[in-house]
Amino acid sequence: MIWGMVNASVFRWSPRVGRPFKLFRVWLVRLFGADIDWTCSLHPKCKIEYPWHLSMGRYSSLGERTWVYAMASIQIGDKCCIGNDVYLLTGSHDVARKDFMLVTRPIVVNSCSWIATGAYLLPGVTIGEGCVVSAKALVCKDVAPWTVVGGNPSKFIKKREFKSN
Template identity: 40%
Template sequence: MENNSAYNSDVDVLNMKDSRHKFSLKNKISRVLWGFASLILFRPFSLRIFKKWRVFVLKCFGANISWTSMVNANVKIWAPWNLEMGDYACLGPKVDCYNQGKITIKNNATISQKVYLCASTHDFTDPNHALVLKPIVIGERAWVAADAFIGPGVTIGDGAVVGARGAVFKNVTPWTVVGGNPAVYVKDRKIVGPKTKEC
């Protein structure tokens, strides 16, 4: 894992103050409309045959999402317009996608059941506790296992694995396995395939 923390440097506190955020009236109205639409047009269509229908509904609300993505019907998405999903990316059952800030899930990345993705925080040095948006990026072929927490501003590198119930507050190096709370490096990830004949 990289050594940069979202919470332990003066530079990051300055960045927080530069990225304070208040939501517009348009945003608030859009979230109300999405709330109704998700109850009527999204959640009831839970069978796998409605996979592309759910993608269509998300696209109607501004999601930048591939038609080959898989989003389970009981996923909680705060703002579809802040969601980007690549080819064959997956949001598993009961994932909480709290995307006040943008969340990007790249090609072939898997977010397993009950994962919490949190792309915002508050400036605890501010007496008004100002909201701060910090985007999350999940790299290609990464896997975030069940019930993990991915904190604000975190990038999970390509091919990386976050173990079940891990809590990640720092960027994760590509092709590594991390786990625990807070998550720490466990080992490198190596893909082992069938042996091929040598020439």
Template identity: 40%
Template structure:
């Protein structure tokens, strides 16, 4: 079977349709105040990452100090990474696991009783690749109440994961996820629907 060959774009110096990396690097992507906060947060990160595992209250306090809205009894594990935490909101009883990355160039809202598992990546930042200067875009991410983003999953810019939804391990989510669905794969697709057991059946009450 013959492979389709896509036309290759011209990329050469002086070509007006070439990607202009110099212009991208010289562009002001952040206000001065935000740049200062980024430096201060970089200095504070070791206080977060080197704290003992049970010190959840300390890590909640540290994120709040930098403008994050963090609810009650939220478990933030020490190797979890937050970029620009002042754009982050996390509801009560949620958890962000080991080595998870919350890349909050834009707003990231995590609901209540949500689990963000180890090495999951919430990416609220991208570039307009149709513009030669590749300007920075910051579409928000919303993770609904009682959702679960499993290990190594990627949630892309502008995505809303509905209440109770499950993003399977290593799934790549680039479109909104309907409430109480289970999505898997790359790109992620619905594979089943989630139903909680009643408390009388030994599961979590709905």
């Protein structure tokens, strides 16, 4: 409950720009148990629930209005861009049971990946290294490294290949 109040007030009200404020937000999340690098960038309007289940590598970022619902572990690698309005959801319900039991599964976003605006990552998903998840994609299954996926549900679009200059 204390983290919820901090996330909705002091964290959210901190100015968006300026290194001291960026470090302040990282410090706050670390204070509540997150394992994130000091080089990370957290937009003040991102919502992080259960920060003690969040880990982020070097130079990764969470965009504006991103919802990190970390009922289970969420691991974000180095140099990952989690865009605006992205939902990382580790909790759901078992619709095959009468009691609609809560089910939680971790999410892994490997290094050098970009999760574009409005994408949803569902419980248990692993995003391979170097992936691009297109805007508004709904990711229900693991994504192979160095691929681009998109759609609802997301599907393979192409392999990421780099052009030489």
